[in-house]
Amino acid sequence: MQNTHIHHYNGYAVKPSAHRLPDGTFSSNLLLERADSARAEGRYQFYSLDYFTNEEQDQPGP
Template identity: 50%
Template sequence: MTQHIQYKGYEVAPMAQRLPNGLFAANLTIEKASAERSRAYSFDALDFFFDEEHALAYAFRWGRIWIDSHQ
């Protein structure tokens, strides 16, 4: 499951990837588009969760912290 969220000029796309062991990996893509170029950052397996919604929430929260620290 993927959902795209706008946050402070970035597009944040948290993803929950179901693994063979039943856990969900919290993955994340952050993209910043500007007039001259677009930059994308990908983070895989930030942490693992039993519940898909927890994985998505964690990835989005992690992305907001990353954006706030890079402004």
């Protein structure tokens, strides 16, 4: 599941994404890329920030 909208914040492109895990749940990920840097030091990837049970769940559960 890819979000095609790219948000910009403080000089970074913010790209959220999610992927389905083998058990059927989803894992949310985040990529931050510095707009003025094509090198690796301007790129930060965060994996499995949260988990959710269906594609339409956009808020963390209670």
